[in-house]
Amino acid sequence: MAQIIEMPKLSDTMTVGTLVKWLKKEGDVITAGTMLAEVETDKATMELECFYDGTLLKIFAPAGTQLAIGAPLCAVGKPGENVEAPAGKPASPAAAKEEPKKDAPKSESAPAPAKAPESVPQPETKPAAAAHSAPARADGERVKISPLAKKLAAEKGIDPSRVTGSGPGGRIVRADVLAAEKSGSAKAGSAKPAATGAPSTPFTGGAVSRTGPIQEERAVPVSNMRAVIAKRMVESTTTIPYIYVDIEIDAEPLLAVRQQLNTGLEKEGVKLSVNDFVLKACAEALRRVPAVNSSWEGNQIRYFGAAHVAFAVALDDGLITPVVKDAHQKSVFQISIEAKALGKKAKDKKLAPAEYTGGTFCVSNLGMMGIPKFTAIINPPNSAILAVGAAVAKPVIKNGQIVSGQTMTVTLSGDHRVFDGAVGAQFLNALKTLIESPALLLV
C-alpha cells in the first residue's frame, strides 16, 4: 500500500504552502529522512521530509502550485505498486487569503429561502416590543428617562411622555415620576438650573463708540435649562391650537386692600404682593370654572380635582415655574409665604423637582416690569396660562364720569382642544369679579 504524502503543516500559522520545487523525481529511491521537496510557508522556505522508505511513485502536485494543508503531493511505495489517485479533487491552488471555514458543521435545517413566501401569515402584533422601545412624545422625540424612573412609571401606569424631566438634559428621574403620581397628572416643570450666561459688556461711560460691537460676538453652548425651555415652547406652539382672550380689570380695590393689610400687619412681617392675590384669585376662578383646570391627553381630557397654581419666576438664564399646591385651600397669607419661599429657592436654584412639577394652571406676571399686556405660551400639559400685565394709571369711566383709575389687563391663552372661547370668557369674568371684589379672597 503506497503512502500518500500530503502538504504538511510547517509553521504554527501556516494554512497553505507553495511547492517551490521537487528535490526528487518519480522513480527515485527514498529512505526515511530524505528531503523530497521545498515548500514555502508563510514564514520561510522549508524542506519536505519523507518519513517512509520506498520509491517515489507519483508526483501529484507540480512545482509552483499553492496547496492547502493535507493536499496530496506525492506517493511513496514499493516499485511497480499501483498508485491510487487520491480521492477528492486534484490539487488545486488554494486561496491565499483566509476564507471562512468551509468545514463548519452543516446546519440541520434547510437553507433559508432568499425571500419569505408570501403566504406566511405575519403575526398580528409584536408582543413585548413596546416594553423594549423607548417611550416617545407625541412629536416622536425620544423621552429621556432613567432606567429606574422608566420602571416606576410602568409600575404606576404613568405615561413618561407626559412627564417633565428635571434631570440633566431634561431626563425624567425617579422624583419626577413620583411627583406626577402625586399630582395625578403627567407633569409640567422645567429643568434644573444651569450656569448663568456670560455677563454683557460693562458700560464704560462716555460716548459709546459707533463702530464698536454691542457685545463680544460668541457662540455659547445651549444650557440644559434653555434646551428644555426651547423644546417645550416649540412643543407647545406647534401642537396646541391657541385661543386668546383678554379682559381689563379695575385694580383699585385690590391695591387698596393690599395697602391696608400690609400697613396693618407690617409688625407681623406680612408683605403681600399683587401676585399673591392673583394666584389666590386664579385658584378661586378655577373652582368656579373648573373646565379650565384640565389637560389634553390625546384620547381623553383630564379634569383636575385640585388647583395647583404655578407661577413663572425669571432667572438669569431662563425661567422656572414653582407650584403652590392646593391653592384653592390656602389663604392669601399662606400663598404669600409659600410663594416667597419658592421664589427664593428658585433664584437660589434650590428647588426640588417636586416643587416645580405638578401644576394644573400657570400664571405669568410681567406687571412688576411695567408691561401692560402680553400673551404667554402654555406650559404643557396645562391647558391654560394667564398673562398678567401691570396695573396702569389711566382714565376710566366710573358712574358715567371720566376719572383716574388703575387698570390691569390679563390675557388667557387656552388650549382650544380642551375648551372654547366661551369657557375662557367665563373664567376671565370670574377672575375679574374676584379681583374687583377682593374681600371675596379673604374668606
Next chain:
Amino acid sequence: MSTQSTATTDKKDAVSTSRSAPINAKLNAEERIELYRKMVRIRRFEERSLRSYQAKNSAGGTNIGGFLHLYIGQEAVAVGCCSLMGKNDHVITAYRDHGHAIAVGMDTKPLMAELYGKITGCSKGKGGSMHYFDPSRNYWGGHGIVGGQIPLGTGLAYAVKYKGLKGAAMAFMGDGAVNQGAVHEAYNLAALWNLPVIFVIENNGYSMGTSQARSSAGELARRADAYDMAWDVINGHDLYEVRDKMDTLLTRAREQSLPAVVEIKTYRYRGHSVADPDKTYRNKTEIEEYQRTKDPITLFQEMLVAENVLTPELIEKINTEARAEADQAADFADASPYPTVEDIQKDVYWEIDNPSERKSQGRLFFD
C-alpha cells in the same frame, strides 16, 4: 568542538573517559540499557510528534497547534542529568521540554495528548508543548519565556534548603537565556545565599537563528566567575560525561549547599521550532557532521555494543518498541476527548477547585 570557539576535548571516537567514573561504573547492564532506551524513546516520540504536527487529522484540522520545539540531538543532556535525581532533587526547564519530561519518567501517552490539546494531556490540554509539568516526579515545567524559569528554579533550591532537606534543583535553560536579566538576578541570589541549584545551560549553538558568536559575549559558563560560583563545561554528546560531571556538582550542591553553572555543549538537528527553515543560519553539512560523528544515541549505542551490553537484535527491538510506543501515544491522543468549554475555568484558582475549603467570598470570574 567544531563550531564552538571554546576548548573542550574533541571526541571523535566512541570512547568516554567518564565511563569509569564511579557514578557510571556502578551501573549494571539493565541500567545502562534503560539509559539508552530513554534516549531512543525521546527521539521516537519527537519524530512521531513532528509527523502529527504536519499531518491533517481525521476531522480535517490539525492535530497539534502552536509551536513545537524538538529536542532531537540533545537527548543525552536530559537523560544524563535526570538519571541522577534523588527524592529531593528537582528539575525545571524552558520550552524545549519533552526530553526532560520523558527523562524524569513521565508516560508518553499524556505527553502526546497534551500536544493534541486533549483533556487526557499531562496538563489537561491547558499547557501545550511548552508547558509539561509533573510535580509528583519533581518536574516543575515547561516554561515559555526565555530565562523566566530560572528564578523559579532558584526558588525550588531555596525551598529545599529552607526545609532542611538534602537536595538540589537543576534549572535548565538554552544558550539564548544567559543574556536575560532574570538569569543574572538568580545567579546573584543563588551565590549570595549558597542555594543548592545547578544552572544548566544546554548550549546547542543557536538562540533561535542567532549563533552564540553573534549573541553572547565571552564564554557562557564563565559568567559564573563574576558571582564566585563554580562552573564547568560538559560534552553533551557523551552521556557518561554528562552523568559524571553533573554528579560531582549535584553531590556538592546536596552536601554543601553550593550553586554552580554548567554549560553542556549539545546540538539540535531540527530547527528552533518546526517552523524554522533551518538554513538561513547554518548549513546542512554542519548538521550532517554532527549526526555522523556526535549523535548522542549512536555514540552511547556504540559504547554499549563495545561493552557487550547491547546487541543488534536488542537495538532493533528497543527501536521498534519505541516507535510502537510513540504510535500508541499518538493513537491515545487522537482518541482522547478535548477539554470542554466548562473546563476553561477550572484549574485557575485553588479555591474554585476546592469549593468545600473556600475561605474567600465574592466573584472570582468575570464576563
Next chain:
Amino acid sequence: MPQITYREAIRHALADELTRDENVVVLGEEVANFHGAYKVTEGLLEKFGPKRIVDTPISEAGFIGMGVGASMLGIRPVMELMFWSFYSVAFDQILNNAANVRYMSGGQICCPIVIRGPANGGTNVGATHSHTPENVLANHPGVKVVVPSTAYDAKGLLKSAIRDNDPVFFLENTILYGEKGEVPDEEYLIPLGKADVKREGTDLTIVTYGRSVIHSLKAAEVLEKEHDISVEIVDLRTIRPLDIDTVLASVKKTNRVLIVEEQKPFASVGSQLSHMIQREAFDHLDGPIHRLATVDAPAIYSPPVEVEQLPNPNRIIKAAIEAVA
C-alpha cells in the same frame, strides 16, 4: 479596643502568621536589618531571626521569581515590594509565572505567595513611584488583589492572604501607614472578597477602596451637612475576588452611583465596576454611573498640584453633587 497604626496592624499580621506557620517567610528589600523601608517589618528580625526575615538584593525579578518557585514547594513567602511601582521589573515573574503556573499545569501546582507593599500617589515621588496597578493585576485570572483602607482591615485581610493557596497581591498605602484605628487584641480574619459598608446613606452610593475610602468619608460629612445629600460608602477591600453583591445591594437602595478610585481612568477597576453595575442593576439606576479617578496623566511631582490630580474630599463632593443631579 486598642488603637494601633495601619503599619503596626500589618506587622502584627505578619508576626501572627510567622508564629503560626513555620513555612511563612518574609523576604524583600530592606525588610530585616533596616527594619523595612517604611518600618512595617520593624522588630521582626529580632523576634524571628534571619532565616525567617530575609533582606534581598535589589532584583525584583530574581527574588519574586525565587519566591514563586519556593511557593510551588509549599513555602509561603510574603514578599515585600518596596513600592508596587516596581512590579513592572518583575512583571514576567508575577503575571506570567505566579498567575499562570497553576493553570498551565492543569491544576497540579499551587502558588501560595503573597506580594505586599505600598501602591499609591500623593507623596510627591513622581510618576515612577506612584503606580496603582490593582487593575493591571486583577486583569489576570489566577491572582487575588487586596487593597485595605484601615488598620483593622489590613490585619484581618493580610492574615487571610497568607493562608490563601493562590497568589495574593496586597496593595498598601504609605500615607495610611501612620493612620490609627481600632484593632482588637484577639485573633480575627477578614475573608477576601467581602466588601464593607463604611457608612450608611440613602441618596448616593460611593464605591471605593484604599485611601479613597478615607477621603470619601470626609466628603460624606460635608455632603450631609451642607448639601443634604446622604451618602453610603462601600469599601471594596478586595478587588479580586470582587464582592459585587454588596455593591449592587447599595445601588438598589440609593439608585445613584459614584465610583471613586485612585486609578488612571482608562480600563480601571471602576471601568469594570461600571459595566457590572449597569449590567446587573440597570432598572435601579436613576442616573448614569459617575466616576472620579485620578487626572489622566503620569503622576505629577508638584506637591500642591498632585493633591488635585488624585481624588480628594473636594473633588469627591463636586462629583457627588453631579451624580445626584
